[in-house]
Amino acid sequence: MENTVRILIAKPGLDGHDRGAKYIARALRDAGYEVIYSGIRQTPEAIVEMAIQEDVQFVGLSLLSGAHMALFPRVVDLLREHDAGDIVVFGGGIIPGPDVYELQEAGVRAVFPPGTPIKKVIDFIEATRQELPAL
Amino acid sequence: MTGGEDGALGEIVDGVRRRRPRAIGRAISIVEAGGPRRDTLMDLIDGTPPPVVGLTGPPGAGKSTLIAALVSAAREAGKRVAVLAVDPSSPFSGGALLGDRLRMTRHSGDTEVFIRSMATRGHGGGLSAAALEATAILGAAGFDTVFVESVGVGQSEVGIMSIADLVLVVLNPGTGDEIQTLKAGVMEIGDVYIINKADLAGADDLERALRHAQLVIPGTEHRAEICRTVAADGTGVPELYAATGDLLARLDEDGALDRRRRVRVTAAWEQLAGDLLRQWLRERGGVPPAGRVRFGELRDRLWALMDEVLGDTGTGGET
Numbered sequence: 242m243e244n245t246v247r248i249l250i251a252k253p254g255l256d257g258h259d260r261g262a263k264y265i266a267r268a269l270r271d272a273g274y275e276v277i278y279s280g281i282r283q284t285p286e287a288i289v290e291m292a293i294q295e296d297v298q299f300v301g302l303s304l305l306s307g308a309h310m311a312l313f314p315r316v317v318d319l320l321r322e323h324d325a326g327d328i329v330v331f332g333g334g335i336i337p338g339p340d341v342y343e344l345q346e347a348g349v350r351a352v353f354p355p356g357t358p359i360k361k362v363i364d365f366i367e368a369t370r371q372e373l374p375a376l
Numbered sequence: 377m378t379g380g381e382d383g384a385l386g387e388i389v390d391g392v393r394r395r396r397p398r399a400i401g402r403a404i405s406i407v408e409a410g411g412p413r414r415d416t417l418m419d420l421i422d423g424t425p426p427p428v429v430g431l432t433g434p435p436g437a438g439k440s441t442l443i444a445a446l447v448s449a450a451r452e453a454g455k456r457v458a459v460l461a462v463d464p465s466s467p468f469s470g471g472a473l474l475g476d477r478l479r480m481t482r483h484s485g486d487t488e489v490f491i492r493s494m495a496t497r498g499h500g501g502g503l504s505a506a507a508l509e510a511t512a513i514l515g516a517a518g519f520d521t522v523f524v525e526s527v528g529v530g531q532s533e534v535g536i537m538s539i540a541d542l543v544l545v546v547l548n549p550g551t552g553d554e555i556q557t558l559k560a561g562v563m564e565i566g567d568v569y570i571i572n573k574a575d576l577a578g579a580d581d582l583e584r585a586l587r588h589a590q591l592v593i594p595g596t597e598h599r600a601e602i603c604r605t606v607a608a609d610g611t612g613v614p615e616l617y618a619a620t621g622d623l624l625a626r627l628d629e630d631g632a633l634d635r636r637r638r639v640r641v642t643a644a645w646e647q648l649a650g651d652l653l654r655q656w657l658r659e660r661g662g663v664p665p666a667g668r669v670r671f672g673e674l675r676d677r678l679w680a681l682m683d684e685v686l687g688d689t690g691t692g693g694e695t
Contacts, residue, residue, distance in 0.1 A: 245409070245497070270471040275495050280478030287484035291477065294492055296401035324398055 246370055247297040251279035251288040253316065256306035261333065261355075265301060268359045274366070285315040293325050298373050299366060302349075304334040314347035321348075329369055333357070385413065389420040392517050397490065400517050404492055407509035418509055423516035425508075427624055428524055430540025432502060432562065435528025437546040438572040440479035442607040442616075443523045447483055449617035455520040458490040460511070462504050464527045465495040472496075476525055490519065501535020502526040508539050508644065532561040537594070538640060541633055542624055544568045544616075547586075549578030554585035566600050567593050567623055570616065574604035596632050 250266045252259055259281050266276045277295050279288060292300050300320075302313055309332060317330050332344065333353040341352045351365050388406070391399025403421070407414045429446075431439045443459055450457045461476035474493035483489040494504040503526055504510075511522050526536045536543055545566035557563055569591060571582050583602060591600040601619055605612035627633045657663065 247405075266473055270466065270473045271469050273466075273469045273471040275465075275472045275474060277474045277493050278478055280481055283481070283484070287481065290397070290484055291491075293397045294401050294490055295474075295477075296405045 244298070244370070244373065245275055246273075246299070246366065247275045247277065247295060248299040248301060248366070249277045249279060249288070249292050249295055249297045250301045250303065251283055251291070251316075252281045252303055253283055253285055253288055253312040254304055254306055254308045255282060256304055256308075257281045258305050259303070261305070262301075262303040265303070265333065265359070265362065269301075269362070269366075272359075272363050272366075285312055285319055288316055289319040289323055289325070292320065292328055293323060297328060298370065299329045299331065302330065302332045302334075304332070304336075307335070309334065309336055309344065310340060313344055313349050317348035327374070329373075331362075331365065385417050385420060389417065389516075392421065392513055395517050397487075400490060400513060401492070403513045404494075404506070404510045407506040407513065408494065408497070408504065410506070414506075414509065418512065421513055421516045423512045425511035425515045426520055426522055427542070428511050428522045428540045429542045429544065429620055429624075430524045430526065430536040431544045431546055432526040432529050432533070432536045432565075433546030433570075433572075434530070434548075434551070437528070437548050438605075438607045439525050439528070439546050440476040442546060442570070442572055442605060442613070443476075443525055444480040444482060445605075445607050445610050445613040446523060446617055446620075447480065447489060448610070449614055450521055451483075451486065451488065453617075456488040456518060458492070458514040458517075458519040458522045459525070460492055460494055460504075460507055460514075460522060461525045462494045462496060462502065462507065462527050465497050467498075470497075490514065490517070496527060499535075500533070501538070502529045502533035503535040503539060508640070511539065529562060531559060531563075534561060534565045537565050537636075538643060541636060542567050542620055542627070543594075544570055544620070546570045546572050547582065548573045549576045549582045551582075554588060557582075557585045557589040557591075563589070563591070565594060566591065567627070568601040568603055568616070568619060571602070571604045572607050574612065575606050579604060593627070593632070595635055596627070596630060598626070598630075 248269055250262050252262050266278045269276045279291055313332050320326055320328050329350050331351040332349050336352050336354055344352055353362055388399050388402050392403050406417050431443060433439055447457050463472055463474045463476060465472045472495035477491050477493055480491055496504055499505040507524060514522050524539055543565050545562060547569060569586050571579055586602050593600050603612060603616045603619060605616055
């Protein structure tokens, strides 16, 4: 039986600009995924709790404030601490190029800067879901 | 089914009993996916749902916000609470945007609260087909109460009845005249009718219309309750929470809860029987037109078989 892909789109930190997060949530819905939207201003702890309760395979983090170097790796670490390191974390927002490599080193699987065609995100999800354990 | 798979399921069930969120989340995904693993998991879970309070009503009526407020009231009373929040799957893409829990973020960090969003995945009536199993899983995980939020409904989606011990219908002022309260469907299933956003103009008119409609609790002769709330600021919510507790106790005393649960379990059996027969026939390519079917004989033999197989499952002989 093929897994239904469930994705949490989450907004960590204090930045309240969620146009991008809502756009991606809607686009992923249209691509046939079940998308849970966290709402704005969530702590990494709250995001990890949601990801586990919702049993998602992916967490997409959106942040425009510049705090991504602190918050994105924190989500990855907390997932690992909660026996949920198999959940794939990706990110988007205003992320300067040099930071992308460092985020990937920290376990963020992909980073999508502004202007990324939605197809690229879907291709990433489709390629990555193949690695996931069957339900 | 391989022993290893059973082992993995056993581990998940063990985690559910030990109230591990990761295991509870996984278990609900397995019942959502359906198939033989769901059946094995549910056999291992072997639990009964705790009291289930269902909320239904039109989109935007305030169901999620009201549940968040009811969860606060339940937590103050020391209860462990779970929420199942159902939103629709797209009939076009199959995808879904599950946006109920973002109204409930005040409970994040509270380990005695578990919130799960579910998509309908093509199931009708405003619910997910797996919601009933999910309530049993949450019962096994020790939650005292489960709140189930249906999708935003129109006039006729009454699926919430098939899962809830108590049905709360959430309405708003200014959404129609008295005739709307007299229509069939959703206006027949409530144990409690809630006028939410009662600070808006028209609340008195709606309350008058609801009282005139003389709505009755399904399966009883009691009058349905009518409550006023402003979920966003909590007005009326402690009273509503107390009313739901009283009503659950009253329906239990009355035998109505037992009757409702009996109907629910019976429906699940009927579903299982239909599914099994359909699958059996399909796997054999259906019945050939020249097949010897003697319905009278078939009926007698199947009946005897059912007595033999199902007789000791607690159904009893009498009705």
